[in-house]
Amino acid sequence: MKALITTIVEPLVDHPEDIKVVEKEEPNKMVYHLTVNPEDVGKVIGKNGRIAKSIRTVVYAAGTNTKKRIYLDIM
Amino acid sequence: MKQVTASGQTVNDAVQSALQQLNTTEDQVHIDIIDEGKKGMFGLFGAKRAIVKVTIKEDPIDQAKIYLKQIAHSFSNDVDVDVKRDGQNIRFDLSGEKIAMIIGKRGQTLNAIQHLVQVMLNRHTNEHFRIIIDAEGYRERRQATLEQLAQRLADKAIKIKKHVALEPMPSYERKIIHSILQDNHEVETYSDGKEPNRHVVIKPLL
Numbered sequence: 001m002k003a004l005i006t007t008i009v010e011p012l013v014d015h016p017e018d019i020k021v022v023e024k025e026e027p028n029k030m031v032y033h034l035t036v037n038p039e040d041v042g043k044v045i046g047k048n049g050r051i052a053k054s055i056r057t058v059v060y061a062a063g064t065n066t067k068k069r070i071y072l073d074i075m
Numbered sequence: 076m077k078q079v080t081a082s083g084q085t086v087n088d089a090v091q092s093a094l095q096q097l098n099t100t101e102d103q104v105h106i107d108i109i110d111e112g113k114k115g116m117f118g119l120f121g122a123k124r125a126i127v128k129v130t131i132k133e134d135p136i137d138q139a140k141i142y143l144k145q146i147a148h149s150f151s152n153d154v155d156v157d158v159k160r161d162g163q164n165i166r167f168d169l170s171g172e173k174i175a176m177i178i179g180k181r182g183q184t185l186n187a188i189q190h191l192v193q194v195m196l197n198r199h200t201n202e203h204f205r206i207i208i209d210a211e212g213y214r215e216r217r218q219a220t221l222e223q224l225a226q227r228l229a230d231k232a233i234k235i236k237k238h239v240a241l242e243p244m245p246s247y248e249r250k251i252i253h254s255i256l257q258d259n260h261e262v263e264t265y266s267d268g269k270e271p272n273r274h275v276v277i278k279p280l281l
Contacts, residue, residue, distance in 0.1 A: 004149040011142055011195045043198075050271060051194060057187035061179050062149045 001070065004062055005032060008055055013040035029069040032059075041075060078130035086111055086125045093129035105130045136165060136204075139196040143167055143208070146188055150176045163203060167192070169210040178213050185210055186245055207247075218251055225255045225277075229262045232277045240267070243274045 002021045010016045018037035023030065036044055045052045056072050063070035079096050083089035086108055094101060112125030140158055147154040151173035159166040169177060178185045189208040196204050207214065224241070232239040241252065249266055252275045256264050263278045 004146070007142075007145045007149075008191060011138070012191075012198065046194070048270060050190065053271065054187035054190040057179070057184055058146060058191065061176065061184040061187075064176070 001030070001032065001059070001063060001066070005034060005055075005059060005072070008058060009034065009036065009044055012043050012051070013037065014043070015040055025068075029071050030063075030066070031071045031073060033073045035075060044074060078128060080109070080126065080128045082124040082126045084112070084122075084124065086127060089125045089127040090129060093127060097129060097131055099131060103132060105132050133199075135196055135200045136160065138199065139165075139192050139206070140167065142195055143169075143188070143192050146191070147171075147177060163205055165196075165204055165206045167206065167208045169208065174210045174213075178210050182213060182217060185213065217248070221248060221251045222255050225252045229256055229259055229277055232279045233261050233281070236279055236281070238279075239277045241275045241277070243268065243272045245271075246273075249273065249275050 002023055005021050006019055009019055013019065013036055015037035018035075018040070020035045022033040022035075024033065025031075034044070043051070044055065046054075052074050055074075059072050060070055077097060079093050081089045081093035081096065083092050089112075090101070090106060094104065097104070107128040107130070108125070109128055110123065110126040113121060113123040136158060140156055144154070144156050147156065147169060151171060154169055154171035154174070154177070157168040157170070159168070176184070177188070179187075185208060189206065192208060193204075193206050196206060209215075228239050228241065244252070253264050253266075256262055256277065261280055263280055264275055265278070266273050267276050268274055
């Protein structure tokens with residue numbers, strides 16, 4: 001799952017080396033905390049959060065066959 | 076961008092050596108000759124090696140295809156991507172097992188993937204590409220569904236003499252609804268709300 005998040009975000013930013021995904025397990029869900037270079041924040045959020053929404057839709061859909069619910073936290 | 080600088084006895088030798096290092100072929104690269112080199116006397120005195128800089132040309136559409144494939148493979152390893160290009164319009168067709176997972180409820184996952192690929196592709200080029208990602212004929216089936224839905228809701232709007240709002244849809248799906256009801260003179264259609272909640276409203280004319 002971490003790999004998928006990185007794969008999705010990598011071509012969207014100017015500083016792919018600054019992408020960080022931190023995984024945290026909570027009782028009912030897996031939380032992934034995504035951080036990117038401050039200059040790239042807008043690029044992963046998009047106008048009205050459209051890009052962030054698309055990233056979440058894809059990640060959640062890919063996570064349906066995992067045991068726990070997934071939550072993606074951006075920045 | 077991947078590039079190497081290589082040298083050889085002749086320009087051709089240098090290019091070949093660079094191609095080998097990059098593991099590619101001549102039609103995939105851009106070649107800059109830095110020094111043509113000199114043969115020298117009897118190949119001994121004053122000989123200078125030829126130096127070239129070889130850069131791999133990155134085709135944005137290929138990049139997009141790889142990107143799409145990587146995303147699709149997180150759902151199922153058995154997904155193929157077929158690309159068709161017609162000017163600025165590019166069509167990606169996904170096929171394979173578990174395609175329903177990739178489409179998602181009312182195509183929301185497919186639409187999200189399409190949006191990401193669109194953003195990614197247009198970030199790397201100056202051209203503006205319009206893309207469509209389809210999976211096992213989903214878009215056509217959706218069109219048929221939308222046609223039925225539009226007719227049904229138009230009838231309803233006429234019957235109850237009130238505006239009927241549809242659920243939010245992406246622009247090309249709204250366009251389908253508008254164009255279907257264009258020929259129906261008893262109703263008018265318009266879009267209301269802001270993306271991503273923009274939706275079609277059908278208004279009875281009487």
